[in-house]
Amino acid sequence: MDRQSETELLREYGEKAPEADAPELAEEDRPTGEEDDTPSEDTAQPPKKKRSFLLVGFLVIAALVAGGAYLYLSTRDIQSTDDAYTDGRAVTIAPQISGLVVSLDVSDNQFVRKGEALIHIDPRQYIQNRDSAQGALDLAKAQLAGLKLGAEVARKNFPAQLKQAQAQLASAQAAAARAQADYQRQRSLPKPATTQQEVDAATAALRQAEAQVALAEAQVAQAEPVPQRIGQADAEVGQLHGQVEQAQAKLDQANLNLEWTVVRAPQDGWITKRNVEVGNYVTPGQSIFSIVSPDVWVTANFKETQLDRIRPGQPVDIEVDAYPHLDLKGHVDSIQLGSGSKFTAFPPENATGNFVKIVQRVPVKIVIDSGLDPKLPLPLGVSVVPTVKLK
Helix, strand or coil: CCHHHHHHHHHHHHHHHHHHHHHHHHHHHCCCCCCCCCCCCCCCCCCHHHHHHHHHHHHHHHHHHHHHHHHHHHHCCEEECCCEEEEEEEEEECCCCCEEEEEECCCCCCEECCCCEEEEECCHHHHHHHHHHHHHHHHHHHHHHHHHHHHHHHHHHHHHHHHHHHHHHHHHHHHHHHHHHHHHHHHHCCHHHCCHHHHHHHHHHHHHHHHHHHHHHHHHHHHCCHHHHHHHHHHHHHHHHHHHHHHHHHHHHHHHHHHCCEEECCCCEEEECCCCCCCCEECCCCCCEEEEEEEEEEEEEEEHHHCCCCCCCCEEEEEECCCCCCCEEEEEEEECCCCHHHHCCCCCCCCCCCCCCCCCEEEEEEEEEECCCCCCCCCCCCEEEEEEECC
């Protein structure tokens, strides 16, 4: 570097140095009584960033308060629970008689009408029993008819037999009186006027007449209980009449057993839990089907703290988990008079030293009024969410 350049650099440096030191000297030379009018960072206005943060916080708090108020106002007049399920009538089908299944007329989940045939049991044995009972009834009726005729005859014969016995007694008494007179006459005659042979004959005739009187009296005594003898005939008729009724009852039972060889549906519904096949041997009381009725309702297990304002008749909105598109409407039908735990197989025993209070649930029956799809039947036991409108 040449001398001229160094000189120019020194000159420039010498001119700037005093200017850099000047503010420091100015501050030192400033009078102590003067106050600095420049505001500090602590007393300066909040920046825009801080003001935006405060505004956002205020808006969030206001939104939370508004949301809480809306939630309270919108839910104070409703009660809802997710512990609810569809319920209905499931009728167990069982045969009344035993036998071999020869025909199965339904399949799983089939809809049947009341009175439709479900299965057929081999009827041959029951047809034979029916015919045998019919024969026994016909025989008893014939015997009864004969006894009835005999009773009618007895009502006429027994009085006539009594009169006949009485007439024979009167005749015997008349003969005895004549024999007694002949005997007395023979005894009163002198011996030259009669013979011993005539006396003996008169004595024998008297004794025979007396015997005939005794026989006639016995016959009268035998024929005298006419009402009793007629009553005996009527009793025999009544006894046989009872046998006829017994035979009729056996015939009726045989016809009923024959009718029971066809098991029919007791109500409309869907076939479920089928556990019978052709060739199975079934017995009375054996479960072979269950029929689910189309009548479906909701059993909602509300907490005991939710029952304060729930009353029968209040409208209910029902959501079905399986079919979200269904909009079911219903109403509260009734409230069970007992919690669910009260009717369990082993109710809890709370009379102990260590007791933990548990909120109980009470079943509430909700009847579905509208919204069901006939082509989409609700299975029993599916989860639903009912919402009861308390107003």
